[in-house]
Amino acid sequence: MPRNLRNDNIVLTSAIHMLMKFGDIRLAESLFQSIKKKDVYTFGVLMNGYNMNDLSMKCFQILEEMIGENVSPNEIIWSVVIGACSQVRMLSRSQHTIDQIPSEILNKKSIQNSLIRMWGKCGSTEKAQNLFESVVDRDAMTYNAMINAFGLNGMGSEATQLYRKMPNNLRDESSHICALNACSHSGLLQEAWSIFNDTPFKTERIFTTMVDCLSRLFLFDEAQNLINEYEKTNKPSVIMYTSLLSGLRNNRNRYLSEKIYNRMKSFFPDQKQDLVAGVILLSNIYSSVGEHELATTFRSDQINYLGKNVKLGLSCTEVNGQLVTFHAHDHSHERSSEIFSEIDRLTSELIAYGYKCDSSWITRRLKEGETDLSVLCGHSERIAIAYNFVEQPDTKFIQITGNLRVCGDCHQAIKLIAKIRQCYIIVSDANRIHHFSPNGQCSCQDHF
Ligand SMILES: [Zn+2]
Ligand SMILES: [Zn+2]
Structure with a gap:
């Protein structure tokens, strides 16, 4: 320069x-x-x-x-x-920040729209809704933000009701997608079909959301038919296949998954990052059916071949105003030994409550000295939860955000932790927000 x-x-x-x-x-x-x-x-x-x-x-x-x-x-x-x-996506941090914004800025519509979106992502549909009600001249973004907030938090019917109430002339591509996503997260199949069929111009993203909805409900024939319909007039879309594969992972459908992954490889040879996602899903499927050896070889061979890195799973939490991030089996924190003792304590309580770890969620070969239980209990979400209990033993509220989807075993364990410790736990993963109540239920009703 x-x-x-x-x-x-x-x-x-x-x-x-x-x-x-x-x-x-x-x-x-x-x-x-x-x-x-x-x-x-x-x-x-x-x-x-x-x-x-x-x-x-x-x-x-x-x-x-x-x-x-x-x-x-x-x-x-x-x-x-x-x-x-x-x-x-942390409630306390967001509230602390918003309290500093002058009211003349808070009253601007673009800021209000962003705030509705933000509260939805932080897991507070209540705060989002209060704000939504106070906006007088709502535009498409106001509605879309609120529909999405409902959808992310598992309130599918509230999302579709608002979508129906939204003035027709305001509905845009995002509105259809937010409403379809909400159906997808709550398993509202009929409602999803009705929105999809009534949407005048169906874009790639709209088709993808519908494919995702069908795949989550294990309706793989219908999902594939929809992909075929899309491909009659369009080039194949890699995210549609990833959505399909993701549903197949939850269904542990090995043969169809192999077919889909091979199709992805031949259709999208240059979309390496998407193929990595496919490799991870397929290797997870191999592990979930007990083929750990095949999972490990397939994963390392394919990742080497694609020359890309695998995204490391991280969980973040906020305690006493401090944001802390953990990865799986993370021993780097200064209170690490207390954290792992707390995990042991939590695990004993879980076992006493009837918890059995589900080894189908283990995605790699065990190392020496490891057990199925020790691998699953070292997932970053559990470290972040244990850390909260170390810092505040009697806490009644914990919030965790993650960059990947929470695994089925952690999901089951967190439901029980919420019940045993009588604590409200919010976990926002890459895909949606789970509200674990002290009654041992999750807002997603195990539909994730
Ligand atoms: Zn897990
Ligand atoms: Zn859940």
Whole structure:
């Protein structure tokens, strides 16, 4: 960069934006640090970059830094921060952040729409709905955000009712998708067909959501027929096949899964990241039917061949205002030994309550000294839950967010933990939000 531009804020801010887009966070950060007089745009671009790169947690620290440097946040900054809250998905953090936003900004419709979306993602349909009711001139985004909030939280009928109530002229592609997703998450098959059939222009995403709905209900013939119908006039779509495979995983349908994965490989040889998702699903299916050897070889051979990395499962939680992230079998936390003793305690309580671990969710070969139970109890969700009990033994509310889908064994265990410890636990996984009540039930009614 020419020397005379190295102190130009506009140029440097654009450079930070570009670096963030390419995922070069380290360089973007060092450029940011080099700017002597940072303005509101410089902070905004850095924070937006964190959101783009799944590092939203860092936005809160930058917000504090910004306020500390007497730069006052404008509407754009608050909108980026709300985006960060939507990604972090923690109720307490979101409430703490929203409390700092001036009321004249909170009253703007675009902010209100983002907030409805955010509360939905944080697991509070109540807060989303209160806000929705207060918006006078609702637009498509207002409705879509609320329908999605209901859908994500397993309130399928509320979502479809609102979709039906929404003025026809406001409905767009997102409205159809949000409503269909809600049906998919709640197993509302008839309602889904009715929405799908009444949708005038069916896009790839609309077809995919319907395929997903059918696959979750194990209606694989109907799902495949729908894919065939789509392919009569369109190029095949990789996400449709991934949705189908995902349903097959829950159904442990080995032969159809192999067929679907092979079709994916021949249709989409260059879509490597999607193929990795397919490999993981198929190897999980092999493990779930007891073919651990085949699962391991298939997985490592295919991943090597595709030359891509597998996404590491992470769980995040917030205790006493601190966000903490764990991966499976994570011993890096300073209270790690207490956390693992708590896991042992929880596991004994679970066993006394009749829990038997379901080894079909183990997706790799056991290492020396490991048992089915020790592998499953080391999943990141359980570490995050145990950590909450270590920090606050009598806690009555725990919130966990994860970047993958929660496994069936953890789902079963968390239902019991909520009951035994009489604690309300919210787990937002990559796909939906589970509300585990102290009565031992989950809001998804095991439909996940
Ligand atoms: Zn698990
Ligand atoms: Zn659930």
